[in-house]
Amino acid sequence: MWGLKSCFFLLFVVSYVYSSDHTCELSCDHFSEGCTKCTNTTFQCENRALKSVCAAYYNNNSTEMHTVDLRDNLISNFSSFPAKSNIKVLFIGNNHFTSLTKADMERFPLLEKLFIEQNEIKSLPKDVFEGSTFIEELHMSGLGLSELPDTIFKPLKALTFLDLSHNQLKKVPANTFQIGNRIRTLFLNGNPITELAPVDFVALRKIEVIHLGETKLTTITDHAFATLDTLREINFDHSSQLRFIDETAFGWYLPTPGKYAASLSKVSIRSCYLSNLDEHVFNVKGLEEFKFSNNPWECDCSIRWLMDPETWKVSPGKDKIMEELNNSKCDNDKWKRTPLAAVPLNQLECGVKIPNFKDHPALRLSSSLSTVTTIMIITLLVCCISVVLGILMFRRCTRQTSMPPAVNQYRAIYNQGHVQSLDEGLDKDAKSPYEL
Template identity: 25%
Template sequence: MHLLVYLSLGLFILGAEASSKGSWPCPEPEEIAPCTCNSDAGDINMDCSNVQNDEELSAAFKANFPFTDLNRFTMIKNLSDEKIGVTRLSADTFSNVTFTSFAISHTTLTSVDDLAFSKSFAIMESLVISYSDLTSFPFDILKNCPKLKDLRVFNNQIKHMSNIHSESLEYLQVSHNPELHFNDDTFQTAPNLKQLLLNKIDLQYIAPDTFAAQERLETLDLSENKITSLVPDSLRFTSPVIKEIKLQKNHIETVDEGFISGLSGGAFLWMQHNRMTEIPENVWREVFDSVVDAASKDLFVFDDNPFRCDCHIKWLVSSDTYMTIIGENTSCDDGTLLNDDILGDFINQHCP
């Protein structure tokens, strides 16, 4: 009888150990459900895409974690599915568990506490919260995140972006936040930005030197906004590697002399779908000359602007070099292409 008891007890212990070894280095599955955990090449990742509310998310992090330094946290639903019902990330949500990256999308999240990611500040490298309902985000935390390179908070309802204090940040996307406001010097303390996406935020004005502090900037996206004019130095760049400036689908009518500087060969300027009627020589010749050494063509794209094709464009159409730089679909207000040979011949013949 005693032998049977000992055998039964031994089998129970062995079974328990097998279960622990099966989930290790993750917590026991039932303790974190409906979240799941997996280990891959030494990285421990956690997926909480199936949680229904704040309480379920917080409860998962009350489990016994063999290790608390995890790699990736995911909470994402397809846009065709119902949103994940989490509304708030508090200082206690993740307990003592840390992550190097967060990917959160398609939720009912409306607020993120200043300390929600505090345990991860020292190691966090990327943070994405998209297609949710955030009305604010604690941008001030960036100064406490020395390894954060990638921050994306697009497709939310954020109304204000405070100054970005970060030496590490390389990618910032705040696109699709209607009526988002920021200060003229917001990016001056983020010198290592490479990709800056500010499209579709209802931006109306670009102050002089707004992006002059970005010495490594490669892409600036200001498309689909409400910009009506470009003033001197509004697009002054000090980065020698700038590749793309996107201004398409704005309301740009006037462009002042000296509005842009710092371009180099191969930089693309997207200006299509605006309201410009002129390409004045005093404004644009220097801009064209700054990229003449580029091997690429169609660097400046002006499609769908109602340009008046008169003697004021002779400086442009009479130059094969400039006509190579300008996009081949640039047209007059009557639809005639600027690179039309008949138009060029007529202007050269009749204009002094």
């Protein structure tokens, strides 16, 4: 009986060994710890409580091994990694790393994709990526970063994908983006960003996708994205404080709605705090996806264009958008919880519209003046006021010097206690003509 069991056990071991890839020999403790996925090009050892890495797996396929996956372990530093390797893709997310230095990155001179998310790296040195010229994707989500050194990404000439989501950034790290970069996808969602400015994205001339969901934004200001001609996807999902998107946020105002937002094809503003939306914000003719459900929409004339099926007949994503109209609910009392698609357009309340300077083209132009122009106008006004005050002071002084002699004499009596002639003067010992 025992001989039969031994035979079956031996057969199982032999079949397991021969079914494995013999060209990838695992040494140290990796095999016993369950790192069974191994091919000529990939070493995978996830969630095995590893505290260090056995370098032997590199040596067996030093010219072919290009992907290493060590996610969900207990590794805290790079000391157990080879001094140099040909690794191109490195997964080390959700470990115990507390720092990342230039010396660490020099171990991977050919690295193209780095996944280091969900570690405890609170800050990064300015020179960390010097020499990392081949990196195309950088995933640094959930590290706890509150700021980034200026020009930190400058050496990354090949970088096209940057994930900085779920950190502690309070503003867009604009100074880290250099003119001429190739970044096409940027994730900033999950950061406590409170405001945007047009200069934040001015260097991202090739950007196509931006995610800004789960932020603390309250408004999207005028021309915030106006310089981004290649932007095709924007996402603000779950920015629960977002109340207003300026009609010029994606381009200059023109009578044609959304003309300068023509490149946008995917927009998502789900679960924000928007009650209305100007029809000039987006170009409906270019929208393939437009997600806007779970907002407190005020169903009146201000969003009639949004609720009107005729608006979306020219949109390539009209079917999906009609689904959004069915899933989106009104929040005002009259149409509470009514789907936007179910509200009769001829029953929308259109109260007296409060005059707004943005409704007048001439005043709209003045409101779009740059800060520099505003400062120049204020400076000019100050100069004019100064000139007027100078003229008034000059005239006052002139009147004083042209007073008749008698007036000046009586002033002298008041000020000095005796009569002082402007022409000759009096002797100090002379008797006052007013003495008895």
